[in-house]
Amino acid sequence: MTDFENVMIALPAHGHPFTNLKERSIEIIDHHQERLQTIRDASHQLIEGTVTDYMRVLFSERAWGDMAESETYAHLEHLKESGELTRASNNGIFTYTNTD
Structure with missing residues (x-):
């Protein structure tokens, strides 16, 4: 998505249309990287956490x-x-367990 140079407007499945596709794509990638790191950190405490356990952390x-x-x-x-x-x-x- 960050490489689409000629896109003038993005029409998301939810939310309002926007014109800054590259910037918004980077924001979404960064957001998901933060979520992944939160799960990594939580995996040391949850040991055998369920989806619901991790959802409550996120x-x-x-x-x-x-x-x-x-x-x-x-x-x-x-x-x-x-x-x-x-x-x-x-x-x-x-259940999910850290591989460390």
Whole structure:
């Protein structure tokens, strides 16, 4: 997204249209990097944390819910795929553990 030079206006799935696609893309990337770091830091305390456990670290209580869990799950899976976390299934509930 940061390489699209000729885009005049972006029409996001939510929120208002905007014209600064490159800058907004960088903001979103930075935001997700911060979220990933928060999960990395929390993984040392949570040991075998569930998606819900990590969601409660990432989001304020008023934001808890399906969307917050979905975003949290995506971040956890990203860190699993990069080798930073492992995932286990206990009675159908995923738990994530730091690989350190």
